[in-house]
Amino acid sequence: MSYRHGLVVGKFYPPHAGHHALIDHAAARCAAVTVVVAPSRRESIPLDLRVRWLEEAHGATPHVRFVGRYDDHPIDYDDPAAWDVHCALFREAAGDAEIDAVFSSEAYGPELARRFDATHVPFDPDRGRVPVSGTAVRADPAAHWSALTPQVRAWFxxxxxxxxxxxxxxxxxxxxxxxxxxxxxxxxxxxxxxxxxxxxxxxxxxxxxxxxxxxxxxxxxxxxxxxxxxxxxxxxxxxxxxxxxxxxxxxxxxxxxxxxxxxxxxxxxxxxxxxxxxxxxxxxxxxxxxxxxxxxxxxxxxxxxxxxxxxxxxxxxxxxxxxxxxxxxxxxxxxxxxxxxxxxx
The missing domain is CATH 3.40.50.300 (P-loop containing nucleotide triphosphate hydrolases)
Known part of the structure; x- marks a missing residue:
């Protein structure tokens, strides 16, 4: 294992093949992984469902833990105060264990890792390996059906x-x-x-x-x-x-x-x-x-x-x-x- 405790953060709105590949990538490189599922309350898919779907999809990797927290704070990547609020929520969700790696496919990954004094491990940032995004799935779930697990398909x-x-x-x-x-x-x-x-x-x-x-x-x-x-x-x-x-x-x-x-x-x-x-x-x-x-x-x-x-x-x-x-x-x-x-x- 390369890292003791990896962190993955996202809305998972909804969970799709890209998310699962990211989590698997982290799981293969860490002794433990915490995945923080952090949507806002305005979104259409309940938080508990997303956590349950992810737990079911990754049941074969028990060292991966899923934690759900609502995050209704506005997102502003240029505002240090906004970063402070979001990171405080992520830290509370992740628990006391030190985070030494942050895995992400997003542009915010390096700054998130810096704030955790952790190494940033990018995964497929250009979506070349898994060409799907939450935005695309939400726009047309039927067109991205193959990127969804059975439990997510059943909801849609x-x-x-x-x-x-x-x-x-x-x-x-x-x-x-x-x-x-x-x-x-x-x-x-x-x-x-x-x-x-x-x-x-x-x-x-x-x-x-x-x-x-x-x-x-x-x-x-x-x-x-x-x-x-x-x-x-x-x-x-x-x-x-x-x-x-x-x-x-x-x-x-x-x-x-x-x-x-x-x-x-x-x-x-x-x-x-x-x-x-x-x-x-x-x-x-x-x-x-x-x-x-x-x-x-x-x-x-x-x-x-x-x-x-x-x-x-x-x-x-x-x-x-x-x-x-x-x-x-x-x-x-x-x-x-x-x-x-x-x-x-």
């Missing part, structure tokens, strides 16, 4: 949920969108549970023999959301979900007459809902469906549940080609909106 991913009554094409739309946008889609867990319940009843049983209770819908809601969370880590910038916990509320109401608090509590708003209309779509019995007689009611119930939603809701009607075109347009508009993260200090 735009979730699109397709809902609708039975046999209205939700799965067809979800699968087609995932193929079009070269991303991941999340199948319906309730269908998987229906298959298991039906199989447990024996070969003579039909879907009309399957019974449901509140615990089943709680399981469906939680498993559906957990599957979406897991898929978000490996997804592209769009994640397509064939139903969600909010839709499970309506299915619970359909079977049990009301939805339960546990299912309602599992519901989260995605970034976009696509509602498939039942009109003009023939009902196809595949052995797992039992709701042809309530399709009109369910479409209306979905409309009512999504009325006034804080996210866009696009209803898909007409031919399959028309539905897919409308769905693709809605997803493209969602991506084109960008992420609109607050500017750092």
């Amino acid at each position: 991913v735009r979730r699109v949920v397709v809902v609708g009554a039975e046999s209205t094409g939700t799965t067809t739309v979800a699968r087609a969108l995932a193929e079009w946008f070269d991303t991941t889609w999340v199948p319906e867990y309730g269908r998987e549970l229906t298959e298991r319940k039906l199989a447990a009843l024996g070969p003579a049983a039909t879907v009309y023999d399957v019974t449901w209770d509140e615990a089943d819908f709680v399981e469906v809601a939680h498993r559906q959301e957990a599957a979406a969370d897991e898929a978000a880590r490996a997804s592209g910038a769009l994640l397509i979900c064939d139903t969600d916990a909010r839709a499970t509320e309506i299915w619970e109401e359909r079977y049990l007459g009301k939805s339960s608090e546990k299912v309602r509590a599992a519901a989260r708003w995605p970034d976009l809902y696509l509602l498939t209309d039942h009109e003009g779509v023939p009902f196809e019995q595949d052995g797992l469906r039992d709701g042809e007689h309530v399709r009109e009611w369910m479409t209306g119930r979905f409309r009512a549940a999504l009325a006034g939603a804080p996210v866009p809701v696009v209803e898909l009607a007409g031919s399959l080609e028309e539905r897919l075109a409308a769905a693709r347009d809605a997803c493209t508009r969602l991506l084109n909106k960008g992420w609109n993260l607050a500017e750092p200090l």
